[in-house]
Amino acid sequence: MKKIIYALILPLVVVSGLVFANLEIKNETSKKSIPKPLGGVPLSAAERKAALKKWEATPDGIMYKKWEASPEGKKVYASETKIRKHISAFTNMEAVVTSRSLPPGSRLGxxxxxxxxxxxxxxxxxxxxxxxxxxxxxxxxxxxxxxxxNVSHAPKYAYPIVSGDYVERDSKVIFKRAPRKGGC
Structure with a gap:
């Protein structure tokens, strides 16, 4: 009788060990799959700062810096600052629809x-x-x-860009962003 019990328990222990080992292997590969810059090594703070300085010297970087310093850029940043607390806390913001379409030339969907x-x-x-x-x-x-x-900005647009995750009208939910499939 003992031999039969051992014969039944031994495969169970082996299978559970394999399942546990497989889970650890999956966890290790998911930790390794964090995207890294070219070369596969994460950049240090000094390297990121140097890369930013290099980009700022390009024509696109120069144009972006000019936009940031312009009255239009400052207005966009000031508008972002006004709603930053609501964005961080994911709290309600009361809004009034001013247009059903985006500015001409928009590529935001x-x-x-x-x-x-x-x-x-x-x-x-x-x-x-x-x-x-x-x-x-x-x-x-x-x-x-x-x-x-999320709230973002782009020099192409004279307004901050808010990603709509949840919208309600007259106490009825009319939009709730579906969670992304396959991850975050």
């Missing part, structure tokens, strides 16, 4: 223009097809609540 606390913003969405109908129902002067995890 689907979005609307809104006014939050007296400043204009671009709100861009990454909707799935099932969510488009609700977003297309937005009208100029609609009052909405927006939540976002």
């Amino acid at each position: 689907f979005g609307v223009m809104v006014r939050i606390n007296g400043d204009d913003y671009i709100v861009k969405f990454e909707p799935e097809k099932s969510q488009l109908e609700q977003l297309h129902s937005l009208e100029v002067n609609d009052k909405i609540i927006i939540k976002s995890h």
Whole structure:
């Protein structure tokens, strides 16, 4: 009887050991798959600073620095600062839709223009097809609540760009960004 029990337990121990070892191997490979700059070695702070200085000397870098110092660039940064606390805390921001279309020449995909606390913003969405109908129902002067995890800027646009993660109108959720598939 003891031989039968040992014969049944031994394969169970071996299989569970293999499963555990496989999990550790997967964890090690996921840690190793963190993207690194060219050459495979992460850059130190000094190297990053040197690379930034080198980029700032390029025509694109010079143009960007001029934009940052311009009144338009300063206005965009000031507008970003006004909503930074809401972005960091992922809290409600009351907004009014000012336009159902983005500025001419935009390559941001689907979005609307809104006014939050007296400043204009671009709100861009990454909707799935099932969510488009609700977003297309937005009208100029609609009052909405927006939540976002990200605000960015680009010299091409005279407004900060808010990534719309959550939108509600009249206490009804009309958009909620779907979590990304396969990771973060």
